[in-house]
Amino acid sequence: MKALTKRGFVKLAAAAGIAAGVSIAPLGTAFAADKITVGALRFTSHAPSFIAFERGYFADEGLEVNFEFFQAAQPMAVAIASGDVDFGITAISGGLINLAEKGAIKVVGGGLQEEPGVDGQMILVSKAAYDAGLTSPAQLKGKSFGITQTGSSFHYIAHKIADKEGFDRSEITLRPLQKVGAVIGALKTGQIDAWAIVPHIAKPLAAGPEIESIGMVADYIPDYQVTTVFTSTAMTKDKPDLVKRFLAAFSKGAADFNAALIDKTASEEEAEALVQLLHKYVYNDQPYEKAAPSIRNGAMRINEGAKLNMTSIADQLDWFKSEKLVPETVTMDLLVDPSFVETN
Template sequence: MTTTNRRAVLAGLGAATAAPFILPRRARAAGTPIKVGILHFTSHAPAMIAKARGYFADQGFDVSFVGFQAAQPMAVAIASGDVDFGMTAISGGLVSLAQKGAVKIIGGALQEHKGIEGQKILASKKAYDAGLKTPEDLKGHSFGLTSAGSSFNYMADMIARKAGFPSSDIRFVPLQKVPAIIASLKSGQIDAWSIVPNIADALAKGGSVVEIGKISDYIPDYQVTTVFTSAKNADHKPEVVKRYLAALSKGIDDYNNALVYKKADAKEVDEVVKIIHEYVYSSMPLEKAAPRIQHGAMLVNPGAAITMSSVRSQLEWLQGANMAPKDVTMDQLVKSGYVKEL
């Protein structure tokens, strides 16, 4: 799909996709408890907004959030039933759980789009001063990961491929949690990393980290994160899944309009930022956190639409790198029919 056509499709999603399932008032009052996994990133704002503005309650849910610091633990929590829904990157662990019939992807979330701010490639100031000026210079340098098979691993591998050298020429350093990667990059213990723009820009402003490139130049239309749930929900509780996606989609619309499309008025932007601030940069004053939250927000696909070609590419990469079972199929990984496929 061309960029122009993709944008037209995305523009047409949202409100039409967001409310395919509306409960009667009596049913909405029940408030079925569900747990939603989040990372404390701006990219998880749609769920935060949907809870704060009653969109989940309107669909009959009483939502509580469970915080994580990496993608794989969230996938494990959903597989075990400790969490009902999540939004995070595709990892080797997620694919393995899908093969076992434990989890299913049901939609798309954060995605790279040309012309819209996206994930940035960073170098420590120490490595930058030593010659790491562009992503093509990554050969021979270290790159931070949460774990092998994570989205960070995938991004670095794709950079290496486009730059014309094997990813084995990069020294990958698994550090388990995002805060640990940030600390290692700032101190120069690792040379490079890639992350969403609000975190990247905050790090670059500190002086110990330098931006050296953009992921969209290396992985066009990259489906960075997906929405997923247990296979039990996806296969046997379609009404629950539809209601969840309907509420989440309204949160996506509010987030995109305020921070990505910039269609909202100042009052609406302030309200959205205040909601996000309860979970993101909550340890700093709102006036300091607000610019970080607003700047560089990435597009979350309206209606939780999903780019299947990107999901397939990630699955094939994981299998080719022996980080996921080779016999896992797209049907095992993704439950089609809930959202628009781009």
């Protein structure tokens, strides 16, 4: 039997009440929606939340959603811990893990993941660096690499490239620039040599005159769980049903996204409708005709049912510990609550 949402229950109760001649309170009176704030970046990778909002999946689960937009992952983790934001979807950062160690935050689901056969994150270099001979990730030794903050996913990627190519992590010079926009500007002007980013941003950049693509992150970090869904530890303990309802709506949004833009099992009309929906949030400062190809071509798999790759999470945690960015005492149990979604 299909689970009954709050909205569905109210409709059913109303129908039963009418049949029995009983007066029913208006929708929203007896069952007020739970108001939540969702942290997001204006990336295609955050599409499930935008789709769930626009198509009423959150409302169907009795959730009234407000979005809080960020420029990087670590500030979102701080906002979750402070209670300013209820759910976040972004990469695991050192800040997030340290807050988890203090009992403030839990990862409860998976989002974006590298997958064979699906274009993923791209390794980019400035045109100046490319012309000077930086044409392969193996040549990143001695070069500069843009990151938002120390302990960000970009930091992790840079070091995983160094590990696989066999040179010391210290031989990549990291440039923390705080915001994605600042990293893009520095790469275009040659102030940094390299960076790596999701395809909806990377492909348009690589198509321009200032930046070249030299590799794929998936070749260095197979099955990388790029983003996760996280919330406060208090939410998992005090309102587990709300967490489940959030993940249910999020998963419906992910299913729509994958069907339209990854598996392409949906119709072209559905794909076009979805791209138009996402344009409200992604590249909304550009004309639709310019933004649409980037949204389509930059799609990566969002895990079905918010499934969580525990092997990837464990690898990330080990890296943070190896760099002494988080305490050795942090365990997977402190970081992840695996009770809400399927894991592997």
